[in-house]
Amino acid sequence: MARWVEVCKVGDIEEEDVIRFDYDGRTFAVYRSPDDMYFATDGLCTHEHAYLADGFVIDNIIECPKHNGRFDYRTGAAKGAPVCVDLRTYPAKVEAGSVFIEIA
Numbered sequence: 001m002a003r004w005v006e007v008c009k010v011g012d013i014e015e016e017d018v019i020r021f022d023y024d025g026r027t028f029a030v031y032r033s034p035d036d037m038y039f040a041t042d043g044l045c046t047h048e049h050a051y052l053a054d055g056f057v058i059d060n061i062i063e064c065p066k067h068n069g070r071f072d073y074r075t076g077a078a079k080g081a082p083v084c085v086d087l088r089t090y091p092a093k094v095e096a097g098s099v100f101i102e103i104a
Contacts, residue, residue: 002103003102004093004100004101004102004103005101005102006098006099006100007028007030007040007098007101008021008098008099009098009099010097012099013030013031015032015034015036016032016033016059017032017057018030018053019053020052022043026042026043026103027042027043028040028041028103029042029052029053029062029073031073033060038093039073039074039089039092040090041088042087042088045083046078046087047064047066047067047069047082047084048064048067050064051065052065052071052087057073061079063080067083069082070083071086
């Protein structure tokens with residue numbers, strides 16, 4: 001059963017940035033886009049399992065800190081070598097000043 005889990009307060013993520021969120025033995029990455037929307041993906045790179053929250057966010061792309069692979073965090077699509085496997089994405093919403101993600 002899917003449920004909405006509170007990640008942080010809206011102001012805890014800077015525009016064009018990412019934070020790490022650990023929950024129930026899993027790691028997620030939660031992003032704030034340049035147009036003030038929130039997104040969530042798995043928190044580990046599909047190539048070498050580096051923490052994406054340690055990477056760089058430019059526009060709607062997260063760059064893995066280990067080998068510079070790139071993903072579109074809105075869709076999870078792999079966008080640059082060496083990554084070739086997409087990230088899993090999760091619905092995100094803002095409610096009462098907090099950011100939530102839906103976890104199955």
